[in-house]
Each structure stands twice: as structure tokens, then as C-alpha cells.
Amino acid sequence: MTAPTGELISCRQIRAARALIGWTQRDLGAALGVDERQIRFWERRLPTNQTKLRTLIEAFKAAGVEFISAPTIGVRGISNA
Secondary structure (H helix, E strand, C coil): CECCCCCECCHHHHHHHHHHHCCCHHHHHHHHCCCHHHHHHHCCCCCCCHHHHHHHHHHHHHCCEEEECCCCCEEEECCCC
16 A cells, blocks of 8 residues: 555555564554554554554654665664654
8 A cells, every 4th residue: 555655555564664663563552542453453454544554654754664665565774863
């Protein structure tokens, strides 16, 4: 799915992003103000609500994670300097 910010993201990228920064589903849920069950759902099926998707991406960016789509789909750490 293409996010409103132009990034192509997948459910696998959400799990990979969490692993990259050592967050549990509970941690991500707390950062977003949602229950961890919602995170489990999003890791199987991306949110279709663009506002929720944007919030998810921004939470990861604030934690130093960037979603990438070229040359391969994935995530990487970024500097918050």
C-alpha cells in the first residue's frame, strides 16, 4: 500500500521496523495510543484509514526508522540529528 507520504509499506515492514528498534507490539501500541491487538491486526492487514497509516509511519520516523521501497522493499535506521 502506498502511504499518503508516498512510501510503499507492507505488513512485513511494520514487523521489521519494530524489530529494528526493539519495540514489542505493546510498545508500538503505546506510542500510537492504541491497544496491542490493533497492532497485531495491522501486522496482518494494513490500516486502510490514511490518517492511521500516516500516524504509524510518523511514529516510526520519530523513533529513527525509514520505510524504503527501492531497490527492494524494507526498512532502515535513520539519523534523527
